[in-house]
Amino acid sequence: MKDGFVAKQTTSIVTGGAGFIGSHLVDRLLEKGHQVICIDNLITGSRDNIRHLENHPSFRFLKADVSKDTELELGDRVDYIYHLASPASPPKYLKYPIETLLVNSLGTYLLLKAARKYNSHFLLASTSEVYGDPKEHPQKETYFGHVNPTGIRACYDEGKRFAEAITMEFYRQYRLKTRIIRIFNTYGPRMQASDGRVISNFISQALSGQPVTIYGEGEQTRSFCYVSDMVAGILAVSESADTIGQIVNLGNPHEINIRQAAELIVEKTGSKSPIVKKNQRLADDPEKRCPDIGRAAKLAGWTPKIDLKEGLSRTIEYFSEELKKSK
Numbered sequence: 162m163k164d165g166f167v168a169k170q171t172t173s174i175v176t177g178g179a180g181f182i183g184s185h186l187v188d189r190l191l192e193k194g195h196q197v198i199c200i201d202n203l204i205t206g207s208r209d210n211i212r213h214l215e216n217h218p219s220f221r222f223l224k225a226d227v228s229k230d231t232e233l234e235l236g237d238r239v240d241y242i243y244h245l246a247s248p249a250s251p252p253k254y255l256k257y258p259i260e261t262l263l264v265n266s267l268g269t270y271l272l273l274k275a276a277r278k279y280n281s282h283f284l285l286a287s288t289s290e291v292y293g294d295p296k297e298h299p300q301k302e303t304y305f306g307h308v309n310p311t312g313i314r315a316c317y318d319e320g321k322r323f324a325e326a327i328t329m330e331f332y333r334q335y336r337l338k339t340r341i342i343r344i345f346n347t348y349g350p351r352m353q354a355s356d357g358r359v360i361s362n363f364i365s366q367a368l369s370g371q372p373v374t375i376y377g378e379g380e381q382t383r384s385f386c387y388v389s390d391m392v393a394g395i396l397a398v399s400e401s402a403d404t405i406g407q408i409v410n411l412g413n414p415h416e417i418n419i420r421q422a423a424e425l426i427v428e429k430t431g432s433k434s435p436i437v438k439k440n441q442r443l444a445d446d447p448e449k450r451c452p453d454i455g456r457a458a459k460l461a462g463w464t465p466k467i468d469l470k471e472g473l474s475r476t477i478e479y480f481s482e483e484l485k486k487s488k
């Protein structure tokens with residue numbers, strides 16, 4: 162990649178490419194024939210998620226922190242930047258609050274500058290957390306949100322809100338080809354058992370016979386999207402000309418409460434684990450969350466295909482295999 166050599170293949174950068182959603186996105190881009198540079202500092206991502214790609218001729222891994230420009234070496238050609246790098250599960254961003262703020266602020270700025278330099282497409286992975294504890298339901302992209310700017314979740318919520326604001330400025334000021342997706346709760350293979358999110362907690366607890374821990378009364382709702390649907394959505398948005406300069410929700414609008422999720426997982430795993438309530442809800446934990454995905458359907462022709470029962474079966478199978486390997 163030196164002295165005037167320009168790669169012939171479409172080249173995509175995936176930051177956070179060793180993470181849960183990022184690594185699935187990397188797989189799909191390679192299948193599509195892209196050259197992929199995966200950048201990850203591995204604070205929450207895992208090399209295990211990309212180990213199967215180590216000898217792939219179109220794959221390159223760069224262990225780097227995108228909030229430090231000295232660490233970015235991108236080569237000669239960059240067509241797409243998918244910026245997914247950030248701790249994303251509540252226990253992880255609570256553990257790394259400053260890193261979370263920096264990767265979403267400075268990291269996003271540096272990657273936007275790189276996108277400008279290479280004239281590449283830029284996709285920001287934002288989050289449903291920008292809606293905070295929402296007062297509008299389901300959440301449309303036009304809703305401004307209800308966020309505590311200084312609470313314990315602010316490192317993530319406000320980090321992503323800043324990331325969205327600066328992305329929109331690069332669109333408005335420089336006509337950069339930007340897209341913002343707001344990712345709602347997503348689950349599937351390669352979630353880490355220790356990740357702390359609800360689906361991974363419930364499945365690992367149910368499979369190992371531990372109590373399944375509902376935080377609070379379990380009346381709070383979420384809408385869970387299977388990871389292959391999410392990645393299909395990311396690609397559909399990034400390939401549509403109609404989504405440039407737009408913000409698009411991605412998620413599955415099937416909403417359930419946390420108690421129902423616990424019961425379903427206990428039933429599907431055939432587990433004897435008891436379901437227990439714990440007084441462990443974080444401050445500002447949203448009461449309900451459900452995406453309006455009309456815009457994704459209209460602008461990118463995308464809707465999710467895998468229902469919760471099917472997605473959970475696949476995820477439970479993955480967790481069972483991982484559990485066997487660890488024994």
Ligand code: UDP
Binds near residue numbers: 346363374441442447
């Ligand atoms: N939750 C729970 N038990 C767990 C983990 C999480 O009841 O073991 C709840 C949590 O309080 C929240 C919901 O499940 O209301 C979803 O939490 P998660 O950490 O998956 O992500 P969030 O949607 O809050 O970002």
